[in-house]
Amino acid sequence: FVEECQNTFCQTLLTQRPSLVSTLQHCVDGALEALLTSAHFTSADCEGIRLPLRTPSQQARCLLDHVRAKGEAAAKFLLEYIQQGEESGSILNKKTQTVSREFLKFQKKLRSSLSAQSCFLSTYGGTSHMSLDDIYTDGQLELAEACPDVHGPIGLKDITGEVGMINEEADTVLVSGEAGSGKSTLLQRLHLLWAREAALLEYLLLFPFSCRRLNTELSELSFKELLFQHCCWPDRDQDEIFDFIQDHPHLILFTFDGLDELKQSFSDEHRLCCPTQRAPVHVLLFNLIQGSLLKGVRKVVTSRPSAVTPVLKKNLCKEVLLKGFSPSGIDCFVRKHHSDPTVAAKVLQSLHTNTTLLGLCHSPVLCWIVSCCHKELLGCGEGSPQTITDVYLTIVEHFFQHHSPLRSTGKISWHREYLDPVLRLGQLAFKGIVSTCYIFSDKDLDPCAITKEDLSLGFLIQSKDLSVFRSKCYEFLHVTMQCFFAAVYVVVSKDLDRSTIPKLFELKNLKETSLRTACFSACLLYQQVDECSLDKDATAVETPNLQMTATFASGLLSQRHRSLWLHCCPATAIDRKTRQVSKCLSKGMQKHFKSIPQPVAGEKKSMHAMPGFVWLIKCIYEMQECSIAKDAMSKLEVDHLKLTYCNIGPVECTALAFVLQHLNNPVGLQLDNNTVGDVGVEQLLPCMHICHSLYLRNNNITDEGIHKLIAKSIQCDNFHKIALFNNRLTDACTQDFSLLLKTKQDFISLRLGNNNITAEGAKQLAEGLRVNKSLKFLGLWGNSIGDAGAEALASALEGNTTLVWLSLVGNGIGSAGACALSKVVKNNVSLEELWLTENCITRMGVECLIEALQHNANVKSIWYVLRNNDLCLEEVEEMAQRESRLLF
Secondary structure, three states, X not given: OOOOOOOOHHHHHHHOHHHHHHHHOOOXXXXXXXXXXXXXXXXXXXXXXXXXXXXXXXXXXXXXXXXHHHOHHHHHHHHHHHHHHHHHOOOOOHHHHHOOHHHHHHHHHHHHHHHHHHOEOOOOOOOOXXXXXXXXXXXXXXXXXXXXXXXXXXXXXXXXXOOXXXXXXXXXXXXXXXXXXXXXXXXXXXXXXXXXXXXXXXXXXXXXXXXXXXXOOOOOEOHHXXXXXXXXXXXXXXXXXXXXXXXXXXXXXXXXXXXXXXOOOOOOOOOOOOOOOOEOHHHHHHHHHHOOOOOOOEEXXXXXXXXXXXXXXXXXXXEEEEOOOOHHHHHHHHHHHOOOHHHHHHHHHHHHOOHHHHHHOOOHHHHHHHHHOHHHHOOOOOOOOOOHHHHHHHHHHHHHHHHOOOOOOOOOOHHXXXXXXXXXXXXXXXXXXXXXXXXXXXXXXXXXXOOHHHHHOOOEEEOOOOOOOOOOEEEEOOHHHHHHHHHHHHHHOOOOOOOHHHHHHHOOOOOOOOOOOOOOHHHHHHHHHHHHHHHHHHHHHHHHHHHHHHHHHHHHOXXXXXXXXXXXXXXXXXXXXXXXXXXXXXXXXXXXXXXXXOOOOOOOOEEEOOOOHHHHHHHHHHHOOHHHHHHHHOOOOOOEEEOOOOOOOHHHHHHHHXXXXXXXXXXXXXXXXXXXXXXXXXXXHHHHHHEEEEEOOOOOOOHHHHHHHHHHHOOOOOOOEEEOOOOOOEHHHHHHHHHHHHHOOOOOEEEOOOOEOEHHHHHHHHHHHHHOOOOOEEEOOOOEOHHHHHXXXXXXXXXXXXXXXXXXXXXXXXXXXXXXXXXXXHHOOOOOEEEOOOOOOOHHHHHHHHHHHHOOOOOOOOEEEOOOOOOOHHHHHHHHHHOOOEEO
């Protein structure tokens, strides 16, 4: 650590904080004794750090804060103490010193149990015994909140590590992602790695929990009972092992999969501190998350974003976003799924010629479906799938075809031949969705008349989660499959009343339908335990799956699929339900538009998407009805549409383009901090003609996506601005931007900050700038153009008369580049702001800039921002006095 100190020892404590905390939490007492003996600390300092309410990691953080407050000498002493201890081996991990023989037996049993549960892929119902090692593919993991030390994706090991911590007092990490994004598989991978001692070595015990399974726990439990009954029961000395867990919480890891599937929304109203006191399972879970129970245990919780409340967020140490597969991830998964390389290559080739389907594959569950059904989906000869509903209809057909391969050599009319089992499965699925029930007992199957033949179809499989029931338990292959069957039931069933569809789209309580008398035994029992709480929170926790069911219902009632149901449902009934959906979508969009506040005087009207707006657009797209899209967009009159942090991926981009292309007036589309990627960019092209500006900050876009975007935008008269900072652009894209600048003489703003553009890229841009007569804003901060790039830009801009703002912050520019830019200042009368912060400019470069300003006295609003360059304090003070327009 001492060798890594480049500036000061106190700064090293900050830059190396995560690794220092990891080291110190096991030797806080030793470090305090050393600091006390050396007179850097007092007894009061030590006592303040050793407060019993603090966990070891919190004590380590507090120790580092105290040392920094003491100054350089104390910081240097602590760093030397740590380094000497590591070299001599005196600073050791103390974990094994307090572990008993029985504890080691329990640890071995727990590892063995987790290994057995995790070695095969279980996320998609175990339709085939795929080894997790063979099929697992990394999804895109990013921190929800920007971290100055982390740019771009993070790895599995960073989930439980110190990277990206926003609340050091909290212990819970949230992994959020949409349904099918791979959350459960990610946890399964973590479990397997820990069981094999291949990762998470800092944790002696790992306890996995399924919130879906916890839903079936009807009785009140103590924390100890919850821990051992739902994970792994020690053969002997349970009390000793439980005491160890309480005494060493920092060595324990809990995972909770599917918080959004609990019947209750997260709440901190019922506090519980005693680990032996019995309480409902959700109360135990919520108190674990907020730290009232077993403070210091690291918890990893997964959930869909729509179920994450502000109350939950304040109890998180960090949030990690799981954004499905990247393009390379799709390629990797498909190749792993198909053992025959020839088949894999054919599937990938077909996907890359069908970008809509490729966009769907960014969702791992849809990528799995496409891989399973590639013969039906690719080259079927009847038009390629366009919507998620199309894909699920295909997998249903695939399952029926494989169930009776001898019945037909071609496509089977499953909606005719298997209508009865589909309706029975649909009734079960629908009742489960409205009751937040995803695991079904034999008693739940009986009211729906589910037969063994129905089970043999493969959509409903035996649950791998143990439950409170002695009989077998079942679940759908995936929660999205349950939503699909529920939607089929809504569309086809004659047993539901007319209010079902309006309630479904308005996300109202659906328990008061005509099915209310056929409730599940588990749900009835649960309602007897906490009926008031269930009623209060039902809408909040059911929303994600209700929305998904409504999305499928929209697709199933589209004109393209209408003929599927006419043999079993009167045309008048189908038409009525279609009109109901159309009316609900129109009403929902109008509600969003009415919520748009009036603009402040002097500003343009903008709309920031409210929760559910993107869902409504996806429903409109599933219906594939341009008339509905036109009707909705005719009522939207804003200058800017903001969809930042809205989980916009390629699928959502396809739906947005379908709807937004019908806007009456040009709009600025802000999609910052999403997962658009190159495929998403291509899906947006149909609506580019209606965009006057496009903001795509932090969207994992590469030069390939930019090439297609620029080729389209050059043809769009309304398009004037683009912002692409924090992506993965290189010099390869600058030729496209140069062409854009040469071609569009009405282009106003180009912002490419925080990418990978060098001097060569700057030279390419300079060719376009030399010709362009309209650009006002150019942002290239956070690249690496250096002096050569600055000189090229300066040469191109010397005679420019339109540029108002230029940012070259953090580009490795020295005095040569500054001197070249001074010529722009001297001759360019339009430039108002030039940002040169965090470069390498010395006194000579600043002198050139000052001299240039003296020749440009007529321009009063020029600001030079020169902070953090190679100037000493005395030079800064002197130059600031010489030129008031210099800002240091």
